[in-house]
Amino acid sequence: MNAGNPPGYLLAQIESALCSAFPSKTKLEMMLRHQFSINLEEMARGEDFTEIVYKVVHLFQASNRLAKLINKALKDNPENPELKAIKEKFQITTSLVNILLPLEKNLIKQMQQAYQACCPDELLDDWEDELPDSLAEILESFEDIPEPTDDEKLIVKFVDRLLETGDIPKPKAEQLKQWIKENANNPSDLLPQSSSHSQNYQQQNLDAQPYLLIKLDSSKQYHRQRQPNYLVSAWFIPDISNYDYLRNHQKCKFLETPTADVESEQDVFSLEELPKLIEFFLEQLIQYSREYYGKPRIAFFLPYKLLNYEIEKIKIPDNYDLIIPLGIEYSVILRSLKRFKNYRHQGKWLKKWTQIQDNSQTICLSNFALSNFDSWQELYVDLEEREAIAVKLHQPPCEQILKVIDRTAIPVTLWLRKNDFTTINCQDELEQLLNCKINELPEKVKQQRLEAFGKGNKEEHIGHHLALLWEDPYLLPPQIDYTTL
Structure with a gap:
């Protein structure tokens, strides 16, 4: 699961965004011809329109060019809100997956704990479903949870909570901190920015009762x-x-x-x-x-x-x-x-x-x-x-x-x-x-x-x-x- 192989729910959202921006076979064909010099008939012919879109996304995924497909589609239809949204989500999700996927096997429990910490209280109080048992399922589950009203994305809060476990290897932890800086609405609220914060943290450790x-x-x-x-x-x-x-x-x-x-x-x-x-x-x-x-x-x-x-x-x-x-x-x-x-x-x-x-x-x-x-x-x-x-x-x-x-x-x-x-x-x-x-x-x-x-x-x-x-x-x-x- 990387930029060339994103989770299934994200592929479905890319297909939906393309159908929204180019609602007919002709308009999709025009975009592919203008932006990629590709003949749609050579990629997918004679199928239902949604099947054509599916095949287009699949072919770009196979060549690890989904990001380029989204960017070029947005260039062709810059005002489409679904394309704008999927561009940001694709970048955020795939960049995080590239960091975390190698850690999934050894740190899935910590990922589950960080996921739970991001869930609203009512979900914890009346927990009926099993916890997601993979990184892909965790990220997909965020799709079903309303975004918080405090102006920070759930996926960002998830990464912040994961860092707090202290179990992330230092090189990966540094990558995650950089990821937060690039994707959080207010990185300063999540990452220590001053020596005084560091001193306070050290004092907290000094006073901590383990x-x-x-x-x-x-x-x-x-x-x-x-x-x-x-x-x-x-x-x-x-x-x-x-x-x-x-x-x-x-x-x-x-x-x-x-x-x-x-x-x-x-x-x-x-x-x-x-x-x-x-x-x-x-x-x-x-x-x-x-x-x-x-x-x-x-x-x-x-x-x-x-x-x-x-x-x-x-x-x-x-x-x-x-x-x-x-x-x-x-x-x-x-x-x-x-x-x-x-x-x-x-x-x-x-x-x-x-x-x-x-x-x-x-x-x-x-x-x-x-x-x-x-x-x-x-x-x-x-x-x-x-x-x-x-x-x-x-x-x-x-x-x-x-x-x-x-x-x-x-x-x-x-x-x-x-x-x-x-x-x-x-x-x-x-x-x-x-x-x-x-x-x-x-x-x-x-x-x-x-x-x-x-x-x-x-x-x-x-x-x-x-x-x-x-x-x-x-x-x-x-x-x-x-x-x-």
């Missing part, structure tokens, strides 16, 4: 064989402040998993394989290291059975032979996988998360409810009556307690994985930890883990045993499928 999302879900193989194997997926978000899983998700990178063994289920891994798998994900982040400066916060989406697994203590191998648990080097937070399976309490969850954000500058202690109930029924009643937004637990929650936390849409829960301390008062230690602003809690938990790591096993420390459930309803993989997750 996230690594890792989802583990029990596989069918696990249910059949009663073995702890899990389906694993991962995504990377360079800057959470510039991300929306529904509307602005093109900057979220889907990470690859290692090629599975021929005899094993695709993307299925055991807990023993998890350290190497996490290492594999972290190594992929190196290619994005210029997009962010902070260490990523790692969010694990887990089934109930794994929420009490000490995932923050997983030791990641490295080149330095230093055994450092994951939660020491990174801020590790937990998410309940169950909350995204046909979750009926989305509204309550969003409301409570808004309360968390509104109280982000207040001390945690004033927002956390203490739960020491043995009965899940008592806990449910207590949380509902309090309209609690955060909970602290002095012992690991059983599955029933975790279900109550999900059922009552609690966004933040902090608990101790053990409480049989002999030299410290865990309740006092938790209260000291919670003497911080609620938005600082993930980093405070990481700090406690770091302090505990420094002491080793010589002293008791709650930092060895902290678990934080941090349910941000806006921190999700792009276009997550709630029915299959």
Whole structure:
């Protein structure tokens, strides 16, 4: 698909423009004779007029002269609006295709994400058709979408969004930037033009909070064989402040998993394989290291059975032979996988998360409810009556307690994985930890883990045993499928 072989919808539009400008066989014959010294009868004789036009376009396409056909036709009939429009569209489309077609195989997902980002909200809210699965289909789909009223073409917005993914090889990215300069109505609104813009962009990167999302879900193989194997997926978000899983998700990178063994289920891994798998994900982040400066916060989406697994203590191998648990080097937070399976309490969850954000500058202690109930029924009643937004637990929650936390849409829960301390008062230690602003809690938990790591096993420390459930309803993989997750 290049200037000599454009997509089918564009060929049809060229034929339509020629029929509009030269509505009879005689007028078309005159144009070809005057502009090309071509005898129409030698090209196409005895056919229906639309078939003649089709054959003319086909012959010019075969000789890679469609641009010349359009230009000469416009010279012969300079006032025809369809010819004027098709000249611009042909130039824009074919020049873009020449740049992007070599990238289609490896970057079709990024192209689909950029396409979605250009679609009106109502199309995203009521998505019935499958996404276009080729560059040609993406460009053709733009024909069915009304052009925006902000004076910028959809195809230009598509290229701008594609550049924002950061996945385009540098030489091609430079070609796309030049393409925008030549074809955008307002290139300065899309491309950085000043050093101040560059400085601002660098500052945004400096302030960005990146996230690594890792989802583990029990596989069918696990249910059949009663073995702890899990389906694993991962995504990377360079800057959470510039991300929306529904509307602005093109900057979220889907990470690859290692090629599975021929005899094993695709993307299925055991807990023993998890350290190497996490290492594999972290190594992929190196290619994005210029997009962010902070260490990523790692969010694990887990089934109930794994929420009490000490995932923050997983030791990641490295080149330095230093055994450092994951939660020491990174801020590790937990998410309940169950909350995204046909979750009926989305509204309550969003409301409570808004309360968390509104109280982000207040001390945690004033927002956390203490739960020491043995009965899940008592806990449910207590949380509902309090309209609690955060909970602290002095012992690991059983599955029933975790279900109550999900059922009552609690966004933040902090608990101790053990409480049989002999030299410290865990309740006092938790209260000291919670003497911080609620938005600082993930980093405070990481700090406690770091302090505990420094002491080793010589002293008791709650930092060895902290678990934080941090349910941000806006921190999700792009276009997550709630029915299959």
